[in-house]
Amino acid sequence: xxxxxxxxxxxxxxxxxxxxxxxxxxxxxxxxxxxxxxxxxxxxxxxxxxxxxxxxxxxxxxxxxxx
Numbered sequence: 001x002x003x004x005x006x007x008x009x010x011x012x013x014x015x016x017x018x019x020x021x022x023x024x025x026x027x028x029x030x031x032x033x034x035x036x037x038x039x040x041x042x043x044x045x046x047x048x049x050x051x052x053x054x055x056x057x058x059x060x061x062x063x064x065x066x067x
Contacts, residue, residue, distance in 0.1 A: 023055050 003011070027046065034040035 020055070023058055024051070027051065027054060 031040060031044070031046060035042050035044070
């Protein structure tokens with residue numbers, strides 16, 4: 001059985017939704033790790049703009065084709 005275009009799109013959307021949640025969780029973890037390693041001030045807390053910018057950067061890095 002082959003997937004229809006709609007099924008492929010539905011699966012891709014589900015994966016993208018899960019991936020977005022993972023990125024947010026990982027972002028929080030990495031910020032705490034950077035604070036613990038004194039790479040980031042303990043006074044820093046994420047804001048909406050930083051979160052959006054970092055998520056876009058992660059997606060850009062992942063989307064770069066590897067040869």
